[in-house]
Amino acid sequence: MDNEARRSFLKGAAAIGSTLAANSVVAQSSGAEKEKKSKAAGVAKTIARPGSDFMVDVIRSLGIDYIASNPASSFRSLHESIVNYGGNRKPEFITCMHEESSVAIAHGYYKAAGKPMAMLAHGSVGIQHAAMAVYNAWCDRVPVVLMGGNFMDAAQRRPGVEWAHCSQNPAALLRDYIKWDDQPASLQHFAESTVRAYKMAMTPPMEPVMIVADGMLQEEPIEDEKGLSIPKLALSAPPQGESGAVREAAKILSSHENVVIICERVARNQEGVKLMVELAEALNAPVVDLLGRMNFPTTHYLCRSSDGRALVRDADAILFLEVADPWGQLNSISDPHHEYRRVAKADVKTVHVTLADQLMKSNYQDMQRFCPVDISISADCQATLPSLIEAIRKIGNPKFGKTEALRKEYLQMKARTREAAALAWDASPVSTARLHAELWNVLKNENWCLAESRNGSWAARLWPATQHHNFLGQSGGAGVGYIAPAAVGAALANKDKGIVTAVVQPDGDLMYAPGVLWTAAHHRIPLLSVMHNNRAYHQEVMHLQKMAGLHNRRMDTARIGTAIEDPNIDYAKLAQAQGVWAEGPITDPAKIGPALQRALAVVKKGEPALVDVVTQGR
Amino acid sequence: MKWVFVLFVGTAFSQDGDVKRGQAAFLKYQCYTCHGTVGQGAERGAGPKLAPNPFPWAGFQFQVRTPRQDMPAYRREHLPDQDLADIYAYVRSIKPSPSASAIPLLKID
Incomplete structure (x- = not known):
C-alpha cells in the first residue's frame, strides 16, 4: 500500500481517521469519542506510517549512525521505527542502562568520531538521569543530539505513570547547559528544528542541543507526506579571527x-x-x-x-x-x-x-575567573x-x-619523567607509572586511542603520541561517572577504523553506572579497560586530610566515607557477570603484562576486556 | 659539605625510630595517600617523593608539623613524636628503585 492509498484507506475508516488525523500536538478528540468512532469503523487499529518513521528519516539525513538509549514509553514509537522501519541501521539503537551512560557514550563517541551521535531520554525522569552527563559535554564543548520523549497533550496521556513522566517544558532542566532546544508541534517543525539543532551543535563553540519528540506526533499517522520536507544541512564554517x-x-x-x-x-x-x-x-x-x-x-x-x-x-x-x-x-x-x-x-x-x-550562561560557573x-x-x-x-x-x-x-x-624533561616513573617500580599496590608503562607495552605496536587522558598523567608524560585520536581529553565538567561510558563511546567510534581503544578506568568512576560494561559486551564494542583500582574516592581522602589538618583534628579517619573497601569490589567478576572477558584483581606488577596481552587478544577479536589492577592512590 | 650537614642534622636531632612500626604509622596516618606507600610521590602534583634519600630529620619534622604549601599539618596531639620518628625511620629505610635505564619498559621514545 503506497502512501496515497494508505491515506485513502484511513480516511475511509472515518473513526480512526478522524481520531488520528491531527498532526498537531493539541488534538482535542476525547477518549470516548475515539472509542465510539473505532467501534463504528469496525477496523483493526493500525497505523502503517507513523510520524516516528519520518523522524527516523530526519535523523538518518544527518548521518547519525547511533542512538544511545535506555528504552522508555515516551519514545516507544520512535524506538519501534528505528528498529523496524529503519532496520536498526544508521541509526542503530545502542541499549544503555542509564541515561547518564547514554549521554557520556555520545560524548566519547564525538571525540573519537568527529561527528555527533544522538541519545534518547524518557520525559522527566530520563532527562533528570541524563543531566550531569549533559553538563560534562557542555563544559567540554562537545556536540550531542539529545532527544526526549514527552506527551504534551494531557488529554492523550494514560493515567498514572505517564503523567509523572511528562512535563510542560522537558528541556528546562538542561537549558543552563545546552546551546538550543525545541519541542516541535508538527513533523515539518520536527524536521526543521532537528536540522537546525544539529547545525548549531556543530558550529563552534560546539555544544549539546535538545529536541523533544512529542509522543502523539510520533505515534499518529503522517497526514500529508508530500507536504513534508527535510531541509538540507550545510554546516557553518567556523569563525576566524579578525x-x-x-x-x-x-x-x-x-x-x-x-x-x-x-x-x-x-x-x-x-x-x-x-x-x-x-x-x-x-x-x-x-x-x-x-x-x-x-x-x-x-x-x-x-x-x-x-x-x-x-x-x-x-x-x-x-x-x-x-x-x-x-x-x-x-x-x-x-x-x-x-x-x-x-x-x-x-x-x-x-x-x-x-x-x-x-556562549556563556549565568548559573553554572564553568566560565572560571x-x-x-x-x-x-x-x-x-x-x-x-x-x-x-x-x-x-x-x-x-x-x-x-x-x-x-x-x-x-x-630531553631533560623526558629523562626526569622516566626516573620518576622508575620509583616504586616493583611496589604493591602497583604504581600508576608502572600501570601505564605496562599498558604502553601492549599498545605500542597498535594504532591506539586512550579514551581519557589529562595533562600531567603518566600517559601524557611517557607515551609518544602524535595522532589526534591518541588522546581524547577529559570530561570537561569533572562530573564523576564519565570515563567508563565515554570510553565505550570512543571504542564504538573506533571499532571499524582498526584503532585499539584503551582506558585507564578509575574504580569510583566505574561504579556510577557499571551497566555500561554490559552495553559494551552486548554491542561487541572492543574496549580494553585497565582498572586503576585504588579502592577509594582517592581525591576525597586527600580533601578530608586537608580539612582535618585545617581543623587541627586527627587524620587517620580520612578513609571513613571515602574508601571503597570492606568489602573490596571484585571488578573482574563485575565485568564477567555482564559478559565481559576479565582478569584480576592483580596485585603483583609482574602479572600485569601477560594479563594485558591476553586482554588485547580479546579486544582485537572485537570484544571488550577488563583487567583489574590494584593500584597506588595516584 | 652538604652531606656533612645532613649527617650532622640527622644524628643530632632525630629520635630513635622503628622501621616496622613506622611503616604501619605511615599507612595509619594516611601519609601514603599523597606520597605513595614507598614514598615515591603521586601523579599530578598530589604529593612529592619522599624517598629514597629523604631530607634531614629536622626539616622533615618541621614540614610535617608546620607544612609549606598544600600539605595538611600533623600536630603533636594527633601524631605523637614517637610515631613521627618511626615514620622517618621507615622513609629512610626505603631502598632506591632501579634506575630508569635499567628498566626495559621505560625505554620509551
Whole structure:
C-alpha cells in the first residue's frame, strides 16, 4: 500500500481517521469519542506510517549512525521505527542502562568520531538521569543530539505513570547547559528544528542541543507526506579571527624573547595538530598542552607540557588557545588556605583566542575567573591558526638560536619523567607509572586511542603520541561517572577504523553506572579497560586530610566515607557477570603484562576486556 | 659539605625510630595517600617523593608539623613524636628503585 492509498484507506475508516488525523500536538478528540468512532469503523487499529518513521528519516539525513538509549514509553514509537522501519541501521539503537551512560557514550563517541551521535531520554525522569552527563559535554564543548520523549497533550496521556513522566517544558532542566532546544508541534517543525539543532551543535563553540519528540506526533499517522520536507544541512564554517587583531597578536608574539603557547581545546582533527606544530615552529616557542584535546605531539621538542609552571613564570608573552582557565595558568591559590600567588610576571603580555565569550550562561560557573588579557580574539582556534602562522612568518624573527637549548630542556624533561616513573617500580599496590608503562607495552605496536587522558598523567608524560585520536581529553565538567561510558563511546567510534581503544578506568568512576560494561559486551564494542583500582574516592581522602589538618583534628579517619573497601569490589567478576572477558584483581606488577596481552587478544577479536589492577592512590 | 650537614642534622636531632612500626604509622596516618606507600610521590602534583634519600630529620619534622604549601599539618596531639620518628625511620629505610635505564619498559621514545 503506497502512501496515497494508505491515506485513502484511513480516511475511509472515518473513526480512526478522524481520531488520528491531527498532526498537531493539541488534538482535542476525547477518549470516548475515539472509542465510539473505532467501534463504528469496525477496523483493526493500525497505523502503517507513523510520524516516528519520518523522524527516523530526519535523523538518518544527518548521518547519525547511533542512538544511545535506555528504552522508555515516551519514545516507544520512535524506538519501534528505528528498529523496524529503519532496520536498526544508521541509526542503530545502542541499549544503555542509564541515561547518564547514554549521554557520556555520545560524548566519547564525538571525540573519537568527529561527528555527533544522538541519545534518547524518557520525559522527566530520563532527562533528570541524563543531566550531569549533559553538563560534562557542555563544559567540554562537545556536540550531542539529545532527544526526549514527552506527551504534551494531557488529554492523550494514560493515567498514572505517564503523567509523572511528562512535563510542560522537558528541556528546562538542561537549558543552563545546552546551546538550543525545541519541542516541535508538527513533523515539518520536527524536521526543521532537528536540522537546525544539529547545525548549531556543530558550529563552534560546539555544544549539546535538545529536541523533544512529542509522543502523539510520533505515534499518529503522517497526514500529508508530500507536504513534508527535510531541509538540507550545510554546516557553518567556523569563525576566524579578525585580521587586524591577528596581526597585532603576531607582533606581540614575535617581539618577545620568552614566548609560551598554552592550548586546551584547539585541534578538531589531525590537521589541527599539524597547524599547532607549524605555529610552534614558526615561533620556536614551547607548548603546554592541557589536553582538552590532543593538540600537540608529545614527541616534538617543543612539547613541554610537564614544565608549564616554570615556563609561565619565565614567560614574556603567552598565547592562550581556547584555554578554559587562563587565570589559573597565571596565578595560583593554595589549598586549603586560599592564599593567592602570582606565578607569571606582572607585565607578561597575553593573547587569547577563544570562543568562550560567545556562549556563556549565568548559573553554572564553568566560565572560571575573569582573566584580563592584552589581545582577545573571539574566534575558533583551528580556523584562525593559518592566518596567525602566516602573520608570524611575515614578521619573521623566530628564536631559532634557542633551538639547541630547547631540545636539551625537552630531553631533560623526558629523562626526569622516566626516573620518576622508575620509583616504586616493583611496589604493591602497583604504581600508576608502572600501570601505564605496562599498558604502553601492549599498545605500542597498535594504532591506539586512550579514551581519557589529562595533562600531567603518566600517559601524557611517557607515551609518544602524535595522532589526534591518541588522546581524547577529559570530561570537561569533572562530573564523576564519565570515563567508563565515554570510553565505550570512543571504542564504538573506533571499532571499524582498526584503532585499539584503551582506558585507564578509575574504580569510583566505574561504579556510577557499571551497566555500561554490559552495553559494551552486548554491542561487541572492543574496549580494553585497565582498572586503576585504588579502592577509594582517592581525591576525597586527600580533601578530608586537608580539612582535618585545617581543623587541627586527627587524620587517620580520612578513609571513613571515602574508601571503597570492606568489602573490596571484585571488578573482574563485575565485568564477567555482564559478559565481559576479565582478569584480576592483580596485585603483583609482574602479572600485569601477560594479563594485558591476553586482554588485547580479546579486544582485537572485537570484544571488550577488563583487567583489574590494584593500584597506588595516584 | 652538604652531606656533612645532613649527617650532622640527622644524628643530632632525630629520635630513635622503628622501621616496622613506622611503616604501619605511615599507612595509619594516611601519609601514603599523597606520597605513595614507598614514598615515591603521586601523579599530578598530589604529593612529592619522599624517598629514597629523604631530607634531614629536622626539616622533615618541621614540614610535617608546620607544612609549606598544600600539605595538611600533623600536630603533636594527633601524631605523637614517637610515631613521627618511626615514620622517618621507615622513609629512610626505603631502598632506591632501579634506575630508569635499567628498566626495559621505560625505554620509551
